[in-house]
Amino acid sequence: MKLTRKVKEILSWYESDNPGTKSNIARILMTGKLAGTGRMVILPVDQGFEHGPARSFAPNPAGYDPHYHFELAIEAGLNAYAAPLGALEASAASFAGCIPTILKVNHSNSLATLKDQAVTATVADALRLGCSAIGFTIYPSSEFQFEMIEELRELAAEAKAAGLAVVVWSYPRGPMLDKTGETALDIAAYAAHIAALVGAHIIKVKPPTAAISLDAAKKTYSSYPVEDDAAARFAHIVKACFNGRRLVVFSGGEAKGADSLLNEVRAIHAGGGNGSIVGRNAFQRPKEEALKLLSDIIDIYKSKP
Amino acid sequence: MKLTRKVKEILSWYESDNPGTKSNIARILMTGKLAGTGRMVILPVDQGFEHGPARSFAPNPAGYDPHYHFELAIEAGLNAYAAPLGALEASAASFAGCIPTILKVNHSNSLATLKDQAVTATVADALRLGCSAIGFTIYPSSEFQFEMIEELRELAAEAKAAGLAVVVWSYPRGPMLDKTGETALDIAAYAAHIAALVGAHIIKVKPPTAAISLDAAKKTYSSYPVEDDAAARFAHIVKACFNGRRLVVFSGGEAKGADSLLNEVRAIHAGGGNGSIVGRNAFQRPKEEALKLLSDIIDIYKSKP
């Protein structure tokens, strides 16, 4: 398999990484229907951990079975599938070699009273399960953010030495941020930038709104305004990821109408984002609907921006 | 990518292995022109270490450059490429994600006075270089065979825990064996069986002759003769590999005429062998000739047996 010029360019950004990590990034970028484009669609199924099984899988009960998500990701021609330890242990052997996997190694749940997560898996787990990457969530602004970043530092260093890629979910939450603040443009850009600075290879953030949350940032954004347009906001996030030298993907967020989601994808595409992580919007729909939606998303990413 | 029924069957043989190792075996079996067939052609380039650079590369000087072998293996549509540490360090980043690699972790050389090898690389090296497997040579019958097997035990255990596959080159040599003995049918079958018993996922042996070398074995082979036919001999080796439950590939041996090599491949194919490791016969020919020869070999393995 020859890498495309685009994928070669992307790999060149990871100039401190060993060939193992480069291979795993290449593997993700060269899989599925978007292979070679530098764009990605990833299926994450950590909602069961985060929100409980019924809230996650009752709308489409096939999703109670971990095998279902592998099948969905493979049939849809996605780039990778991300899941917690137990889910991969229950399915990774059956789908060995079929699609790159990302072992999500920390998790919170809806029963939590602290804005923190438990580290639930290790780099050794990722290797024995055949994963291409580990995934880790940080909560910038939480009272636990420093501990979370320190956990990430250790896991990321170990992962990189073992030739794995590191995907960071950067989700601001904490006492300084209300609901609006968590997805405000300045905060989303800041969260993405922190993920890049702590060494993420692939960064996942939520789509930003037009709000500016941090008082200290308002002056900057008023002097250097970001155009009030979704694509411009995504482009601003891309800039915050080392001017595009780090791959950044956006979550689809809450389950929503297909049209609304596709419009968001068009804006990500236009803004130069590297793709989408689509969870609930994929696995909570009946399979055929999900495949149709994912196919539409992929078509957008395949089109000329 | 969906696995074929054949590849799924093969993976089911490795029933104690973790999904990581299965993924890497699948990756090798699902790459190149033979993807999905259960057959493999692998390019090994360790001759520079074993025989010196000029004996290895003077006939086709392009081979002095480690990048050449990656290009050859990829263009020919092979399943994997095996090489020593330094050669992979000089090329693995340029070809990250393009073809599964096997890090050969021990080596001898023509200047050696002992029938032993030096361990030249580690599992950590294989991970940082993005390899799918480690390769290790044992010399059954050498005075050093037990040390070699014990080195293999440690490296193989570590490789398996890290989700890598283990390829064993089993080359009988030692005081009990003359040149004929080293490739005698009983000895070759025995060497393949030892590799299987010490835990190899993929076994590499030399094509056996009709000779029977071990006195103690002669009575058995006379009571239960193996048909005097190359395919039957290959089938005997396959039987020695857990009745076919372990992948076994055969070296092409010394550089030779294309016809002679293709006949051997036909016999391997007919005997149920899983493929060929073709080194000197590939990289010592001019590239176009090599691609033609490898294409012919692949065509044989793609045909109905």
Add this chain to the structure above:
Amino acid sequence: MKLTRKVKEILSWYESDNPGTKSNIARILMTGKLAGTGRMVILPVDQGFEHGPARSFAPNPAGYDPHYHFELAIEAGLNAYAAPLGALEASAASFAGCIPTILKVNHSNSLATLKDQAVTATVADALRLGCSAIGFTIYPSSEFQFEMIEELRELAAEAKAAGLAVVVWSYPRGPMLDKTGETALDIAAYAAHIAALVGAHIIKVKPPTAAISLDAAKKTYSSYPVEDDAAARFAHIVKACFNGRRLVVFSGGEAKGADSLLNEVRAIHAGGGNGSIVGRNAFQRPKEEALKLLSDIIDIYKSKP
């Protein structure tokens, strides 16, 4: 390259350090346009982490790209460039061997609710990224100051054993200090002294004001007054750094007019400070302006004090 008499004298102050650490201090002092003078100008780019990407880079968007800062520091003829892990990972290979680097190994951010920092990188990271030093921030007066100092102790010991230099950012903040207190003369001198006492090779503090903040210190400063003159205040800080036996550099602080900054540099120079760490005042200006400003700063440090 022969060291100047001045640099040899400086190295003699670090009398307990091994030749590795001395080499790295020498490397910093013998690089750029101030090579050999014992003065330094360092470019730090940790503002993206501390204040977010837009507040840091929107005024001069070239700075979103980590390569820009390396280029700026090299073209300006600076002594060293300091940055967080991810930024160095994205650029250190491209600029290998071009300028000494300082890996900043802990960071806070504007979303933090605690006066603490996360440890984001290790000595092993500094070695693999080819850095000459690690940089660490302590917050004397914070409720977390003792934990921070203990983290520094471990990292500094490991860094020194590995032949690296240790740069300490000593920034007083905490419940006893209002905004004025954080840069008061007694507090700044105290912060510099603590950094020296915990083993820093190079100390970075903010320029002190004439204020005296700590009640317990007022009597002393009234009996032994420091002349009300910026140069005298800088000289007082230098005294607090083992009477000049430790290198001390001053931050330029918030983006400001060139004249104001150059006056400050003149006072540092006159007071015997070893140089400036100029971040925002450099990278937030257009490149030509930044190069002009840095050149003017360097000219001051090159002049006879």
Add this chain to the structure above:
Amino acid sequence: MKLTRKVKEILSWYESDNPGTKSNIARILMTGKLAGTGRMVILPVDQGFEHGPARSFAPNPAGYDPHYHFELAIEAGLNAYAAPLGALEASAASFAGCIPTILKVNHSNSLATLKDQAVTATVADALRLGCSAIGFTIYPSSEFQFEMIEELRELAAEAKAAGLAVVVWSYPRGPMLDKTGETALDIAAYAAHIAALVGAHIIKVKPPTAAISLDAAKKTYSSYPVEDDAAARFAHIVKACFNGRRLVVFSGGEAKGADSLLNEVRAIHAGGGNGSIVGRNAFQRPKEEALKLLSDIIDIYKSKP
């Protein structure tokens, strides 16, 4: 300091190495009068260990003092200085930051009865002494060659992780080789190739003669003859070092006349070798003579090939 195009190209060959190792290779290539040319002259002073002090230093008694060799290497504008532990401990602090150093970490002596070496220093020593590389000798063909290669494997892996470069002295000696064999063309090329395959960044071998020593290699060299010309032989060694993808330098060998040495250097230059390691021919001459000779060597390497 900006790297030259040539040095950038050389660094690109070390595609699996981290920025630390690249920085140290760059440091060696960007130091001295040959800075930026891709050529090197290195001063090694391990003869005291190998041959004893009087045989090494009596001709020019200044050499008994370890400081002398640092001074000589710096004044001559060489790229690096290589020495044993004790010699660097006695001088590295005085010359910290002045020239890249290579800690030779194994040694034999003239009193040895075995073709082996003692490991005399570690990677930790190299870091605390501020070295850019470790140096290690292997004796291909010795009964101890496999142990030596295994020692090298461990030290090299540790050195690479710590951002150091690895220089391998590959000196064939053993029961299969008479004096002629040790420097025969086939053996020298083989020794260089083994060093490359075990992961050396810089390879040091002796200048090859026209002899072919290994019976098994004679047919190859008769079919693919190397022109009977010193430059052609050096070019053959360069080919054996991954077709020039690894830096290779040649020892000056026994003390000899300046003309003979300069002719050898001209041939290395014409053959594309990366430079010379000149020990006895430098430090056994009076300083002025040595500086003149080294200057003449450098002039050759600076000329258009």
Add this chain to the structure above:
Amino acid sequence: MKLTRKVKEILSWYESDNPGTKSNIARILMTGKLAGTGRMVILPVDQGFEHGPARSFAPNPAGYDPHYHFELAIEAGLNAYAAPLGALEASAASFAGCIPTILKVNHSNSLATLKDQAVTATVADALRLGCSAIGFTIYPSSEFQFEMIEELRELAAEAKAAGLAVVVWSYPRGPMLDKTGETALDIAAYAAHIAALVGAHIIKVKPPTAAISLDAAKKTYSSYPVEDDAAARFAHIVKACFNGRRLVVFSGGEAKGADSLLNEVRAIHAGGGNGSIVGRNAFQRPKEEALKLLSDIIDIYKSKP
């Protein structure tokens, strides 16, 4: 206590060592009647281990008691006392703080069949016993020389990190050397040089004879002859110790007449050696005689050379 100019100069030679090691070297040099002169007389009592108790102590039975040797060394005003683990364990507390001690950490015995030694104590032992240094014997030319040097490397690195000094007894013996060879001038100089190169702070060798043993060295010594005079030979050994940058002391050797011993001391003194290690010649004499002899030796070292 102020260090003398001479001792300061000596400490400056140990430029890579930490203040702990420098303190211990200073302690040895600033103790006893030779304090501050840069000369030393050390009492070693390892003969019990090497030759058995009766051969060692029967001539002066007081020596059976380990306390005796401490008393002797202190009363005689020596610089240090060296002994094996058990002897120090039986006396170090009684004489805590009275005189610097050297824990000899390896030993052979007269019952040995191999030219090797057992490592009998550790750096931890030296620390708990309050020692200033460890002592280690190597046998250059023995088949075990490489193992011994490797043991020394590990112990010396640990000792230096813990702030101890390292004293190396370098005693050539092995298949290449007859009795004459073991103390031949070339061999003694070589042995001293090896000790310096592996990192000894203080080197102990036997007084050299005028013989030249190694064939390969004869030409050198004939071209660059050493004057046939004991002082000239000692000066040659001093040169071999980094031109005097390492302290070198000489054993008194076999028990002998006082006159003969004093003449040897005069020659060491004239040749610039740093002193004597006097064992049997001290403790096998009655105490008063021993004190007289040691006093005479000290007087020689105190005189103007």
